[in-house]
Amino acid sequence: MLSPVSQPPSPTPTRRIAHLDMDAFFASVELLRYPQLKGLPVVIGGGRRREDDMFARLREAYPEREWTGAELDRIPVEFFPRLESYVGRGVATTATYAARQFGVGSAMGLMKAARLCPQAILLPVDFEEMRRISRLFKNTIREIAPVVEDRGVDEVYIDFTHVPGGQRENGRVLARLIQKSIFQATGLTCSIGVAPNKLIAKMASEFNKPNGISIVQTDDLQGLIWPLPCRKINGVGPKADAKLQGHGIHTIGELAQRERGWLVEHFGKSYGAWLHEVSWGRDDRPVQTESEPVSMSRETTFERDLHAVRDRAALGTIFTRLCEQVAEDLSSKGYAGKTIGVKLRYDNFQIVTRDVTLDHFTSDAATIRRQAGLCLKRVDLDRRIRLLGVRVGKLVKPGTEGEPPAVYSASPHTPTPRDKTRHDHNDLLFPELDG
Numbered sequence: 001m002l003s004p005v006s007q008p009p010s011p012t013p014t015r016r017i018a019h020l021d022m023d024a025f026f027a028s029v030e031l032l033r034y035p036q037l038k039g040l041p042v043v044i045g046g047g048r049r050r051e052d053d054m055f056a057r058l059r060e061a062y063p064e065r066e067w068t069g070a071e072l073d074r075i076p077v078e079f080f081p082r083l084e085s086y087v088g089r090g091v092a093t094t095a096t097y098a099a100r101q102f103g104v105g106s107a108m109g110l111m112k113a114a115r116l117c118p119q120a121i122l123l124p125v126d127f128e129e130m131r132r133i134s135r136l137f138k139n140t141i142r143e144i145a146p147v148v149e150d151r152g153v154d155e156v157y158i159d160f161t162h163v164p165g166g167q168r169e170n171g172r173v174l175a176r177l178i179q180k181s182i183f184q185a186t187g188l189t190c191s192i193g194v195a196p197n198k199l200i201a202k203m204a205s206e207f208n209k210p211n212g213i214s215i216v217q218t219d220d221l222q223g224l225i226w227p228l229p230c231r232k233i234n235g236v237g238p239k240a241d242a243k244l245q246g247h248g249i250h251t252i253g254e255l256a257q258r259e260r261g262w263l264v265e266h267f268g269k270s271y272g273a274w275l276h277e278v279s280w281g282r283d284d285r286p287v288q289t290e291s292e293p294v295s296m297s298r299e300t301t302f303e304r305d306l307h308a309v310r311d312r313a314a315l316g317t318i319f320t321r322l323c324e325q326v327a328e329d330l331s332s333k334g335y336a337g338k339t340i341g342v343k344l345r346y347d348n349f350q351i352v353t354r355d356v357t358l359d360h361f362t363s364d365a366a367t368i369r370r371q372a373g374l375c376l377k378r379v380d381l382d383r384r385i386r387l388l389g390v391r392v393g394k395l396v397k398p399g400t401e402g403e404p405p406a407v408y409s410a411s412p413h414t415p416t417p418r419d420k421t422r423h424d425h426n427d428l429l430f431p432e433l434d435g
């Protein structure tokens with residue numbers, strides 16, 4: 001007879017997904033360069049010019065010094081440009097936590113920020129440095145936990161489930177190790193949320209910012225997730241939120257109390273069903289190491305600026321070729337897309353884009369050409385053009401199930417009278433687009 005005490009079955013590990021987000025990323029990177037600003041309100045935004053002013057003033061005050069890279073940390077704090085004198089239309093990309101105490105934050109106009117916190121130091125963004133540090137912290141994570149999904153410059157999802165030690169203290173031990181390793185590699189702090197899925201992990205990483213770790217388990221749904229505003233769901237944008245509010249739904253808990261059928265009725269089949277699932281904390285999307293492309297595009301900058309009337313033939317040929325190239329890219333990788341768009345850069349470097357979303361997926365060159373042509377009719381073609389691009393988005397691989405939920409949009413584009421004028425006008429320019 002078998003012993004009653006047999007080997008316990010090896011338990012299936014609990015799914016543990018982490019979301020990691022760097023703290024005040026652009027600002028923290030600048031503080032590495034200028035550690036004398038630590039603890040002070042610093043706002044990132046605006047152009048290069050004001051920092052150049054600082055170097056000019058420094059050279060005047062200390063002509064004997066070089067003020068090159070190695071000496072940046074010795075620049076006296078009073079030499080740094082302040083927000084108080086800012087005039088212009090720039091916006092803050094981010095702010096240090098010291099500046100946030102004054103109410104300053106991402107996407108705020110710098111003049112408004114200046115009213116809230118005039119003493120804040122204003123520094124420009126160094127995109128190249130941001131990308132370098134971004135690669136560095138992501139590579140550090142991959143050495144510890146290989147299944148990492150890149151979600152932009154300062155955040156990633158990480159699958160802890162099968163990483164050695166990934167289950168200890170529900171993921172807290174591994175999260176601490178990653179925080180420590182990133183700090184050693186970069187000098188920067190980050191915040192991590194660990195949860196049963198990406199949806200909850202993304203919310204959890206914000207719970208203890210900065211330099212925090214939050215663990216959320218399935219049975220924390222009611223206590224920790226339901227009290228949050230719906231806007232905290234990654235995928236509920238301002239329009240959907242406004243509509244939810246209009247129905248008296250403010251929190252995720254209130255959303256969960258609505259019937260799935262009611263949500264489908266008011267928000268559409270796909271988005272309504274998705275809202276229901278996420279309000280109950282359900283999300284089984286895998287952590288994707290190589291992210292699927294969101295769109296494919298081709299664009300070209302002309303050797304000289306072209307004009308829609310005078311260079312009509314040349315533009316038409318280039319445009320058709322771009323559409324054919326995108327169609328080839330899609331076909332060769334096995335994708336089809338639903339949104340077709342154009343991008344133009346005028347001779348004054350202004351960029352305009354227009355797109356249209358079809359009711360079916362396509363990778364057909366003629367369809368792309370026709371729809372992109374219609375988009376082109378909605379832009380101003382009086383200015384000369386430097387660059388033309390064609391993009392196909394909302395991609396799927398035909399044959400694979402499950403289209404990701406579309407970001408909610410209140411109404412499809414309806415041409416305004418102004419667009420209509422442009423239609424007529426541009427018909428003259430691209431007559432061959434009508435067929």
Ligand code: TTP
Nearest residue numbers: 021022023024025026027093094106107154209
């Ligand atoms: P976030 O992670 O949203 O913000 P953050 O890292 O500055 O602060 P937090 O500690 O709250 O995470 O964005 C990362 C970087 O992306 C941010 O440092 C600057 C840039 N960014 C913009 O350029 N514009 C924006 O509107 C936002 C939100 C961010």
Ligand code: MG
Nearest residue numbers: 021022023154
């Ligand atoms: Mg961040």
Ligand code: MG
Nearest residue numbers: 021022154155
């Ligand atoms: Mg972020």
